[in-house]
Amino acid sequence: ALSAPLLPSAPAALRSLPPPVAASVLHTTRQLHTTQQCLAPLPPLPEKGGEVRYGLIPEEFFQFLYPKTGVTGPYMLGTGLLLYLLSKEIYVVNHETVAAVCILSVIIYGVKKYGSAVAAFADKLNEEKVATALAVKNEAIKSLETAIEEEKKEQWRVEGCSYLFDAKRNNVAMLLETNYRERLLTVYNEVKKRLDYQVAMQNLKRQKEQDHMIQWVEKSVVQSITPQQQKESIAKCILDLKALSKSVQATV
Amino acid sequence: MLLDVKLGQLPTWLAMRDFTPGGIVGALRRGYDRYYNKYINVKKGGLGGISMLLAGYVVVSYIWSYSHLKHDRHRKYH
Numbered sequence: 001a002l003s004a005p006l007l008p009s010a011p012a013a014l015r016s017l018p019p020p021v022a023a024s025v026l027h028t029t030r031q032l033h034t035t036q037q038c039l040a041p042l043p044p045l046p047e048k049g050g051e052v053r054y055g056l057i058p059e060e061f062f063q064f065l066y067p068k069t070g071v072t073g074p075y076m077l078g079t080g081l082l083l084y085l086l087s088k089e090i091y092v093v094n095h096e097t098v099a100a101v102c103i104l105s106v107i108i109y110g111v112k113k114y115g116s117a118v119a120a121f122a123d124k125l126n127e128e129k130v131a132t133a134l135a136v137k138n139e140a141i142k143s144l145e146t147a148i149e150e151e152k153k154e155q156w157r158v159e160g161c162s163y164l165f166d167a168k169r170n171n172v173a174m175l176l177e178t179n180y181r182e183r184l185l186t187v188y189n190e191v192k193k194r195l196d197y198q199v200a201m202q203n204l205k206r207q208k209e210q211d212h213m214i215q216w217v218e219k220s221v222v223q224s225i226t227p228q229q230q231k232e233s234i235a236k237c238i239l240d241l242k243a244l245s246k247s248v249q250a251t252v
Numbered sequence: 253m254l255l256d257v258k259l260g261q262l263p264t265w266l267a268m269r270d271f272t273p274g275g276i277v278g279a280l281r282r283g284y285d286r287y288y289n290k291y292i293n294v295k296k297g298g299l300g301g302i303s304m305l306l307a308g309y310v311v312v313s314y315i316w317s318y319s320h321l322k323h324d325r326h327r328k329y330h
Contacts, residue, residue, distance in 0.1 A: 049291045052300025056307050087330065091314075094324045111299060123296065 051059035057074075065073040085091040257265045269275070291301035314321075 046294045047296060049294040049297050049301060052291070052298065052304065055299050055303045058300075058304070089325045089327065089330055090318075092321045092324045093326070094321070115299070119296070126295070 053059055053062060062074050065077070069076070086093070270278070291297065291304070
């Protein structure tokens with residue numbers, strides 16, 4: 001209840017921490033520094049509390065009296081004080097004293113017998129709490145470390161990106177070159193076809209002219225051969241043939 | 253703080269104190285925090301932490317009811 005006013009101021013910084021870390025702080029009512037500098041990690045709890053002798057008197061009292069009176073000083077002080085209170089009846093012995101003695105004896109017997117067992121049980125509970133908090137913290141740390149590894153791998157991949165882009169650029173250049181050459185070939189073929197057509201046209205024209213001229217020459221020659229000339233040429237041929245046959249007969 | 257004050261300087265120290273309600277509450281808070289952080293807010297707290305508080309309560313209640321207990325004395329003159 002008294003620690004409630006502390007909660008808004010100090011754990012404002014704790015609330016800014018991510019939830020797993022804030023859950024790991026077990027005692028949020030500790031006296032935190034009010035400045036913004038010493039926040040995390042919180043100092044760990046002390047192991048043991050202040051020493052108390054016989055469960056009632058702090059050890060500091062015995063240390064306070066030790067230089068002047070030695071070890072037995074506080075005990076003598078206690079005995080003297082007790083006897084003074086009893087003799088002057090500042091402490092009155094009545095029925096309540098008997099009740100107090102019975103109650104105290106029962107309490108002391110119970111503490112002596114079961115104290116260690118209860119302490120071990122409480123320690124086990126605390127251990128479990130601390131273990132879960134530690135597990136959360138380790139979990140968070142491990143996840144962050146894997147995130148760091150992933151990040152490094154991504155950075156390494158980015159380095160490799162330059163090679164990837166070079167290869168892609170090469171591919172694109174190759175495609176452009178191929179396309180350009182294909183189109184060049186097409187242009188060449190088209191132009192060659194046009195030129196071939198022109199050549200073929202000229203050839204055809206010349207051939208037609210040649211054929212026509214040959215035919216015309218032949219026709220005019222045939223027409224010019226009169227029947228008289230035909231008879232004369234046939235007679236000449238027969239004479240030549242006879243001469244030839246004679247020469248052949250002679251050789252044989 | 254109080255333990256460092258010498259006995260002769262006690263009145264001056266007492267006059268210096270802050271007796272406003274806020275000051276008193278602050279002093280009580282500091283005292284409570286000192287006791288709490290020394291005996292209770294530790295990993296292995298023992299029996300002494302609460303037993304000292306209970307013993308103090310017993311003593312204070314005895315002091316408050318002393319005027320009634322005076323009549324139970326066994327002897328009149330000491």
